[in-house]
Amino acid sequence: MSSSPQTSRRKRVSLSGVPRPAGRSWFNPSTWHLRTRLILLSMVLLVAISSAIGVASYASMDVVLTNQLDAQLKLASRGRPPEGNPSGRPDPLDARGQSVGTLNARVVNGQISREAGFLSSDFTRTSLTSSDVATLQALPHDGLPVDRGLSNGDYRVLATQTAYGDVLITGLPLSMKQSTEASLVLTMVLVSLGGLVLIGLAGTALIRRTMRPLEQLSDVATKVSKLPLDAGEVALAVRVPPSAAHPTTEVGSVGHALNLMLENVSSALEARQRSEMKVRQFVADASHELRTPLTAIRGYTELMRMTETLTEDGQKSLGRVQSQSERMTALVEDLLLLARLDEGKATETTDVDLTQLVVETVSDEKVMAPDHTWQLQLLDEPLTVRGDTTQLHQVLANLLSNARKHTPPGTTVTTGVMRSADGSVVVTVTDDGPGIPAEFQGSIFSRFTRADTARSGSEGSSGLGLSIVESIVMAHGGTVELVSRPGRTEFAVRFPAAGSAAS
Numbered sequence: 001m002s003s004s005p006q007t008s009r010r011k012r013v014s015l016s017g018v019p020r021p022a023g024r025s026w027f028n029p030s031t032w033h034l035r036t037r038l039i040l041l042s043m044v045l046l047v048a049i050s051s052a053i054g055v056a057s058y059a060s061m062d063v064v065l066t067n068q069l070d071a072q073l074k075l076a077s078r079g080r081p082p083e084g085n086p087s088g089r090p091d092p093l094d095a096r097g098q099s100v101g102t103l104n105a106r107v108v109n110g111q112i113s114r115e116a117g118f119l120s121s122d123f124t125r126t127s128l129t130s131s132d133v134a135t136l137q138a139l140p141h142d143g144l145p146v147d148r149g150l151s152n153g154d155y156r157v158l159a160t161q162t163a164y165g166d167v168l169i170t171g172l173p174l175s176m177k178q179s180t181e182a183s184l185v186l187t188m189v190l191v192s193l194g195g196l197v198l199i200g201l202a203g204t205a206l207i208r209r210t211m212r213p214l215e216q217l218s219d220v221a222t223k224v225s226k227l228p229l230d231a232g233e234v235a236l237a238v239r240v241p242p243s244a245a246h247p248t249t250e251v252g253s254v255g256h257a258l259n260l261m262l263e264n265v266s267s268a269l270e271a272r273q274r275s276e277m278k279v280r281q282f283v284a285d286a287s288h289e290l291r292t293p294l295t296a297i298r299g300y301t302e303l304m305r306m307t308e309t310l311t312e313d314g315q316k317s318l319g320r321v322q323s324q325s326e327r328m329t330a331l332v333e334d335l336l337l338l339a340r341l342d343e344g345k346a347t348e349t350t351d352v353d354l355t356q357l358v359v360e361t362v363s364d365e366k367v368m369a370p371d372h373t374w375q376l377q378l379l380d381e382p383l384t385v386r387g388d389t390t391q392l393h394q395v396l397a398n399l400l401s402n403a404r405k406h407t408p409p410g411t412t413v414t415t416g417v418m419r420s421a422d423g424s425v426v427v428t429v430t431d432d433g434p435g436i437p438a439e440f441q442g443s444i445f446s447r448f449t450r451a452d453t454a455r456s457g458s459e460g461s462s463g464l465g466l467s468i469v470e471s472i473v474m475a476h477g478g479t480v481e482l483v484s485r486p487g488r489t490e491f492a493v494r495f496p497a498a499g500s501a502a503s
Contacts, residue, residue, distance in 0.1 A: 042203045043196060050192040054185070061184055065177040066156070070145045072099075073158040073170055103155055103171030105136055112136060116169075118152050126152070141167050147174065154178070213244035213251040217258060224262070229269065236266040284339035287332045294332065297325045334464045337394075338447070341471040347388045349476075354392070354425060354495070355382040355417050361396040362415050371409035377416035383425045385495040391472045398465040399429040399491050407433030423497040424478075428490055436484040444482055445470045469493070 098104075098119050105116030105128065112133050117125040128136070129151045139146065139159040148157050148171075155171040162168050220240050227236075239245070239259045246252035301322040304310070310318060355378055366374050385392070396415075403413045416428045436444065448463040469491075473480045478495040 038207050039200065039203050042199060046196055046199050047192070050188070050195065054188045054192070057188065058181065058184060061181060062177075065180060066145075069156045069172055069174070069177060070158075073145055073156060073172055099172070101152065101173040101175075103150070103152070103157065103169070105169040107137065107159075107167035107169065109166075110137065136169055139169065213255060216241060216244045217251070217255050220258065220262075224265075229265075236262050236269070239263075280339060280342055283335055287335040287339065290328070290332045291336075294325055294329045298322060298329070301325065331464070334468055337468060338464065338471060341468075341475055347391065347475070349386050349388055351384050352387050352389050352392055353382045354385050354427065355379070357389070357393060358396060358415055358417050358427065361393060361400060364397070365400045365404060365413075369404045372404060372407070373410070373412040375412060375414040377414060377418075377428075379418060383417055383419060385425050385476075385497070387476045387495070388472075392476070395469050395472050395493065396427070396429075398469050399493075402465055402491075403429060403431045403433070403489075407431050419497075420494070425495045425497060427493045427495070430488065430490040432487055433489060435486040435489050436482070441482055441484060445480075 100119060100121050100123075102119045103117075104119070106113040112128065115125070116133075116136075117127050120126045132150045132152075135148055135150060136157070136159075139148070139157060141159050141161050143158065143160045145156050145158045148155055150171070152173070154174040156174055156177075157169060157171040159167055159169045217240055220238060223238070224236065239262060240255035244252060245255035245259050247256040301318055304318060305315075358378070359376065362374050362376060365372075400413065400415070403411070407413070411431050411433045413429065413431045416426075416430070418426050418428075420426050445466050447467045470480050473493055473495070476495060478493060480494075481492045483490050483492070
């Protein structure tokens with residue numbers, strides 16, 4: 001099957017020509033995730049450090065306050081009996097230096113004495129509840145302070161055996177200790193939150209400044225990745241700026257390496273372009289030079305037919321020479337056309353009635369291939385595009401010839417012309433032949449590519465037909481697409497509406 005490559009049109013694309021944003025945005029997708037992770041990591045570290053400091057401070061403060069409370073307990077438990085105490089046993093609440101809320105009680109024979117109670121704010125005695133009595137009776141008499149919950153709140157309680165054989169119980173409220181610890185926790189939480197805010201703002205500014213060279217590297221790499229480097233003349237004009245390409249820093253070494261890579265790629269592209277231009281020039285020159293001898297061969301062949309008497313074998317041989325010279329002439333003309341299209345020279349364009357052109361081209365194919373079924377799908381009104389009539393005729397002729405040559409007799413070939421929603425004109429050539437193999441469809445427009453085994457037919461082809469189709473369509477600002485599967489192959493050519501085509 002005749003096929004063609006993507007036409008390599010000479011073009012000069014510079015990185016500096018790629019549009020840049022008006023201002024650098026803080027949000028850059030290429031570095032956003034890394035920057036976010038760094039900020040979150042710093043936040044997590046600060047939270048961990050603040051938590052560790054808070055836990056250590058809280059534990060240290062708790063030990064200090066508890067020791068102070070225990071010292072007060074021991075001091076409060078050393079009250080002496082006042083003079084005139086008939087029993088010789090002191091009333092605990094009569095001890096000197098008692099603070100408001102102090103608990104004092106005496107256990108005699110396992111029972112709490114009646115004078116037990118809390119010292120209220122007016123220095124009167126507040127009696128114990130039954131639950132308080134049960135809690136105090138269950139205290140161990142080992143002289144070690146313990147925490148207990150009583151009706152008056154949480155208390156640090158100490159039970160000691162006295163010389164009188166009874167047990168003296170002294171307790172101090174934990175409210176002051178708890179209040180101090182709550183103030184410490186609140187202070188540390190507020191300080192930590194303030195630190196998180198400050199670290200977040202400072203870290204964001206610092207990380208943003210640190211990541212700016214990476215953003216510059218990412219911008220350059222992204223623009224290079226979007227350039228059409230597969231064909232044509234490409235100039236990689238932009239490099240990583242010197243501020244981000246200093247080899248003495250980590251990021252700068254990456255920028256420096258990227259600049260070296262771009263230099264190497266640019267040199268390779270320039271060498272490829274020079275080689276490509278030499279090949280194109282050679283093909284154009286060779287094709288041009290071949291036109292004269294081929295014309296002479298055809299002329300002398302026709303002259304011999306008219307002036308010489310040849311045997312039957314001689315007539316066949318002369319006919320073969322003539323047919324091959326005509327075939328070579330067609331190949332040379334195709335190569336010259338591709339060379340002119342590669343140069344990107346503008347052609348004179350006019351308004352072309354594409355509907356009428358399709359009708360005429362299909363009529364010609366009917367005469368050449370009566371064993372195929374040729375159908376038309378046209379709109380009632382003519383569709384006009386801006387272009388070169390001869391070149392557009394060649395596009396249609398190549399597509400129809402391609403369907404004729406590479407499908408078996410009896411195949412139905414349908415040519416349609418329609419207007420799409422965006423105003424462009426679409427020409428489709430569809431056949432119900434065996435289709436094109438999937439592995440060949442990717443190179444269907446490559447020059448000198450053939451897949452004659454994919455579709456039936458004995459006619460040879462140069463492999464330039466579809467390449468010429470794509471080159472002409474691209475020169476007219478259009479596109480050509482292929483969709484093929486067994487039983488249906490469709491080429492769709494899309495042209496801009498008249499007035500918007502490339503001239």
